[in-house]
Amino acid sequence: MKLQVAMDVVTTDAALELAAKVAPYVDIIELGTPLIKAEGMRAVTAVKAAHPDKTVFADLKTMDAGELEADLAFTAGADLVTVLGTAGDSTIIGAVAAATKHGKGVVVDLIGVADKVTRAREVTELGAVFVEMHAGLDEQAEPGFSLATLLNQGETARVPFSLAGGVSVATIASVQRAGARVAVAGGAIYGAEDPAAAAAALRSPSSDAPGGPPSRQFCLNAKKHPRRKARVLCRVERVRGGQPSSSLASWSTE
């Protein structure tokens, strides 16, 4: 499982400062929607220039003009952009077209989607690299909010997903057990007194970090997996106590 820091700060300087502290512990650096609204695509370019080895994620939350907005962010240096799951299929298809042109990817954010399982499957068919099972900051503040529903929806959908909704040290193990490809943490990192230490603590010992448990890889060719033509798919299974943990398995192109 990869770790994504969500930088919900509002200046490029603050983002660069935070990214410099946490980069050694994260795989994906997200420019939060407020940052992009405040600073524009220049912030994306600045973060990618400072961290060319990291996946830079522009949380555009696009609702319309999918191809145009995604193209702007990819041209600025983003590797992944978000489109809302509540957007029409044509918006998602447009963003995917821009991603294909740039050799990048689209993540569909399911914030506010009532039936996340069904929409997750639909947008994966449209070409999303993964979906984000997401409870936003306002939803997290509502009485009775619990991450459990999101975890269950991720597990049930059986498509690649990230999970965001106030992920913390207390909950990250459950995110991994649910089979998330990426755990997203914002407030737990940028709100900590020591963001680097907070990111290091979230970097689970069983994640992709060196020192994690042993793994074994299985590959299927296109003949054995006819729905995914012309691609070789591989799955890495982490081995715990001599037994592969299937809930940690994820498919990816080799």
Ligand SMILES: O=C(CO)[C@H](O)[C@H](O)COP(=O)(O)O
């Ligand atoms: O996209 C977002 C809000 O819409 C946040 O970046 C996302 O929810 C992660 O932050 P946190 O871990 O604080 O929930």
